[in-house]
Amino acid sequence: MAKQWSDGLTAGAGLPLTWVLAMPLLLSGISALSLVTHLLQAHPSGNGEGLLWLALLALGWAIAQGLWLNRELLRCLRRVDGRSRDLAAGHLTTGLPSDSPVVEFNRLAHSFNQMAERVQASLGRLQANLSDAEHWLAQYSQLSPSMNYTYVEVTEGDASERQTWYEYLSAAVTEIGEISVEAGLRDANAVRGLIHPDDAAGYLAAEMACEQTLSTFSHQCRIVTPSGRVKWIHNQSQPLRRDDGTIAWHGVVVDISSYKQAEAALQESETRFRQLAEAVKEGFFVYETETAQYSYVNSAYWKIRGLTPDMTTNSEAEWLASIHPEDRDRVEAALVHERQGKHFDQEYRYTTPNGELRWLRSRAFPLCDDLGTVVRVVGTVEDITDRKLTEVALRQSEARFRNAFDNAPYGISLVAATGQFVLANAYYCALLGYSEAELLTITFKDITHPDDWADDWVGFQRMMGGKTATYQIEKRYITKQGEVIPVIINAAPIYDDGGKPLYSVGHVQDIRDRLAIDRMKDEFISVVSHELRTPITAIQGALALLGVGMYESRPEKARRMLEIAINNSDRLVRLVDDILSFERLESGQVQLEKELCQVAHLLYQAIDSVQPLADQSGITIALTPLTATLWAAPDSVIQVLTNLLSNAIKFSCPNGTVWVKASTERLDAADSNLSVLFTVQDYGRGIPPEKLEVIFDQFQQVDVSDSRQRGGTGLGLAICKRIVQQHRGQIWVESEVGRGSTFSVALPLVQGDSHD
Ligand code: ADP
DSSP states (O other): OOOOOOOOOOOOSSOOHHHHHHHHHHHHHHHHHHHHHHHHHHOTTSOHHHHHHHHHHHHHHHHHHHHHHHHHHHHHHHHHHHHHHHHHHTOOOSOOOOOOSSHHHHHHHHHHHHHHHHHHHHHHHHHHHHHHHHHHHHHHHHHOTTOOOEEEEEEESOSTTOEEEEEEEOHHHHHHHTSOHHHHHHOHHHHHTTBOHHHHHHHHHHHHHHHHHTOOEEEEEEEEOTTSOEEEEEEEEEEEEOTTSOEEEEEEEEEOHHHHHHHHHHHHHHHHHHHHHHHSSSEEEEEETTTTEEEEEOHHHHHHHTOOTTOOOOOHHHHHHTBOHHHHHHHHHHHHHHTTTOOEEEEEEEEOTTSOEEEEEEEEEEEEOTTSOEEEEEEEEEEOHHHHHHHHHHHHHHHHHHHHHHHOSSEEEEEETTSBEEEEOHHHHHHHTOOHHHHTTSBGGGGBOHHHHHHHHHHHHHHHTTSOSOEEEEEEEEOTTOOEEEEEEEEEEEEOTTSOEEEEEEEEEEOHHHHHHHHHHHHHHHHHHHHHHHHHHHHHHHHHHHHTTTTTTOHHHHHHHHHHHHHHHHHHHHHHHHHHHHHHHHTTOOOOOOEEEEHHHHHHHHHHHHHHHHHHHTOEEEEEOOOOEEEEOHHHHHHHHHHHHHHHHHTSOTTOEEEEEEEEEOSSTTOOSEEEEEEEEEOSSOOOGGGTTGGGSTTOOSSTTHHHHHOOOSOHHHHHHHHHHHTTOEEEEEEETTTEEEEEEEEEEOTTOOOO
16 A cells, blocks of 8 residues: 655635636626616617627727736746746756736746755755765675665554565565565565564564664664575665654665675684684784784783783883893894884893793784884794703703813714714814814725724624614724824714614724833733743752752852852842832832932942942943032932943943043023033943934843843833933933943933032
């Protein structure tokens, strides 16, 4: 049932048109009648012709006036008609003229013009609004292609007996509901019945509320289409009360399912993000540069900063103020860069409100608007205290290791499974004569003696293959200079994360000295055992002969045997004394007791002790003494001088002379210290040049018969050398075979000690 529009216009004041039209005729009739009556009274007998003419005249005038009025009226009506059409078509340009001699026409024209103006004005407004609405619709429909759905719904009655029908439904509305337009117009329930049962009550309540106040209805709810699909719609409509009391709703319906989906997805992703942000142990923050406030921080953030969420003191300034002064400038400079769009990544020390010092690492990513201005900063903050402490500890232990590695008194090398050098310490490099850089370009095969390589490689591979835990080998290296060096290597693997041997670290000991000492010891033992055996055999033999009473009848022979035994036991005593004294000196057991002693006194004592020996051979000892004081162990110096003198006597020709001299000398031009130089010179058999050095080693003699014939042990000069060394002095010999020898001992004389 459509509502009928009444035109609502009321009749204006004034004469009705019928009156206007009838008036002149009535007047003319009246005047013609009165004229005829007058004439008939004045001229009862005739003269009726004149009266007739007069009546005709009045009639003619009346007709003419009626025609004029008719024409005028029609003209006016046509004008109104024409202008009304123009107005209806929207082309009204000029108003009705108000120049009619009839005042009503002029009033009509005036009223029409006023109305036309108003109509035109409101039409203009309507058009403007319409074009606005169209523009808005067009815009919106660009955003949402499902937008342009309109309906006009009319509701009648109160809540209990509401009736609803649709006057207009765009095809799109029914498309959303998946029903036909006809069905929708025929049965309002075909549309309203689509509302999801759970949402229907809410929809109705909201609608009723708007209806009462005639306010805009804006509602979102779900519908279920006949095919069973659930859709989200947005209904935006305006209720209007019509004159007949019904409420007309004009509105649009939009399918917002995809928005709802997107919204749900967004919400889900935000929930996920929050869950994630709360789960991570790194602090997470979102900082708004415009408001200079943190718009989001996760719980780890509070913990790392040592703050609690109820604290209101979470500002950037407070953060900066809590940074260690030594780190603050650097962080602030990075912050300036960040605000210009650069990434921020800083490690710094930070003090929590309760005074705990922590190492933090902050990383932040500025987000810019279209103009490139940083509007937001998203970042993380991490507590790296443990890592930093570990780093420090690691650095220290690395430094300690490096120090131990570099300064180790043995070689350390690290080689890969291929034998390639990876690392070598200073000792190792020095031993091999290569620089570390040179070593890193070769393998250990290149420096291994070819004869030792096969065994070496087998052992190395067994260890690197995991068959043995360590590996040891005594082998020979060949240095860069070609020298062969015997070494002992102890190697162990360094494993990778999977427990597989990755490198081999080897400790290398140069065993040249050890081998030399071993050799010397072997020689020493064989010599000593031989030297000891000789006198013992002689003593044993002599005593055995005496024991069996072989020489009981020959006392001369028996005495000779006893002499041999005594001489050999003397020799044995000397030998044992020398060995013990040498061993004591060699092992550093004896610490020489130094004191101030007179050089001359030392010389006299030494000469006294060898005088009987000299006398035996008729040797003269010539002395050039010196008055000086030495800081020395006197007994040891006397032992040296005695030994040199007894050798000189032993190896001199009979009745010769041995010269003994002491003087102060400057041994070296560069040395500012003076030395006391003792020289013992003989004119005996001399020493061949190749023996000049070795006679200072133990058991070294120029001639194997020297010990037997001259009663020596071969230890004398070795003992002298040790004693002189312990005085930080020097001993040497100059000699010419057949012409004699000169032994020199120089002992340092500290300035001020000299008393000459
Ligand atoms: P020994 O007890 O045999 O003398 P030394 O060590 O004192 O032992 O001397 C070692 C060797 O040096 C001697 O055996 C001898 O061959 C040689 N020698 C030492 N002094 C002289 C010397 N003045 N003239 C020649 N040869 C000497």
